[in-house]
Amino acid sequence: MNHAHDETGAGNGLLSNVNATAAAVTGTGTSAQWLARYSDSLMGVFGSPQRVLVRGAGALVWDADGKEYLDLLGGIAVNALGHAHPFVTSVISSQLATLGHVSNFFTSPTQIALAEKLLSLSQAPTGSKVFFANSGTEANEAAFKLARRHGKVHSPENGPSRSTILALEGAFHGRSMGALALTAKQAYREPFEPMPAGVRHIPFDDVEALRAAMDETVAALVIEPIQGEAGVRPLSLEYLRAARELTREAGALLILDEVQTGVGRTGEWFAGTAAGIVPDAMTLAKGLGGGFPIGAMITFGEGPSPLLSAGQHGTTFGGNPVATAAALATLHVLESANVLANVRAVSARFAEGLTGIAGVTQVRAHGLLIGFDVAEPIAAGIVTAALEAGFIINAPKPHTVRLAPPLNLTSQQAGSFLAALPALIETALAAQTLQGES
Structure with a gap:
């Protein structure tokens, strides 16, 4: 890979043109191509990345192949206001320019x-x-x-x-x-x-x-x-x-x-x-x-x-x-924006919805830090099925799924995951059965 760059002046070259810099740095390619480059250049302390994400807006992100996901993990409780929040982005840009x-x-x-x-x-x-x-x-x-x-x-x-x-x-x-x-x-x-x-x-x-x-x-x-x-x-x-x-x-x-x-x-x-x-x-x-x-x-x-x-x-x-x-x-x-009130309201939506889903044995909803247990040790399988279906979640333990979405997640977005979850559990159970038979 050619790491050379143009330093010919303030008005020219990659360092002075944000759009050109972004294009040159990110380039184009499929997720598979990016992951091959990842394995050649980065230490494997995180294992193999699940996806190559290229863009986000609110609670949504998109991968290098153009697929959309609802981010219910928020960078593990980091993205409090989701991705590319306009006010936060403008403040950071203004401060960096100052x-x-x-x-x-x-x-x-x-x-x-x-x-x-x-x-x-x-x-x-x-x-x-x-x-x-x-x-x-x-x-x-x-x-x-x-x-x-x-x-x-x-x-x-x-x-x-x-x-x-x-x-x-x-x-x-x-x-x-x-x-x-x-x-x-x-x-x-x-x-x-x-x-x-x-x-x-x-x-x-x-x-x-x-x-x-x-x-x-x-x-x-x-x-x-x-x-x-x-x-x-x-x-x-x-x-x-x-x-x-x-x-x-x-x-x-x-x-x-x-x-x-x-x-x-x-x-x-x-x-x-x-x-x-x-x-x-x-x-x-x-x-x-x-x-x-x-x-x-x-x-x-x-x-x-x-x-x-x-x-x-x-x-x-x-x-x-x-x-x-x-x-x-x-x-x-x-x-x-009274976001903490939204946290409490959407938390209640999750708690109520999760409690009624077959296979979910316990729900621990503390605002938008939520853990729910499943009867079988299929949490990792649920994470995999969810990713395929367009949801980003996490499994800290074999029986436990964790959600830590943006704090401004909407009730409608929460509802879309709750509606999909029964099928995700079924998919994970089927995968477990298939694995046991192989």
């Missing part, structure tokens, strides 16, 4: 305004602070360091080290080393062991197990209010409130990972704070930028934030003007 990157030796109005907006939405008390990163795993790395710093500062001189971080069985917090140490799935961890020491996983939603684990060595408890990768498993209100009480009594931090559940995904701004608890820190990403990469850690009150002082943590791209402008634009639309 000021793109300045390094964190400097700040920008969008960075400050976004921090203030997040503190307001989370109802954070005086003394609360925000740290910006580029992703959920980076936000959780910051939280990991916050926990370790807290433990070091608060360890007694002649007592045991306060270095233990508690996480839950089934947890997923990311794939960089600190976040991976918090993640429970052994298949993700084993190839890279030894993990950073001091993380202990305890049973999910078990208050007595938490009480037994909460001793003087614990620096922090890190939990997802709803475990998305484990199949949309919510922690009970009892557990969340006990977690707040027990960590406070033990002098440990309570850190909520709201990377997947935050920014309106559940029909509330944040899943944990809607339960009536105030954590010591909360991490965000995914939907925050409406598709543009950004992550954040919020610390609540005067306690945790001074622990990370100048030089103790940082990031090159975190909080850059374009990412923070994208997040401000996304939050503006979520508020001004």
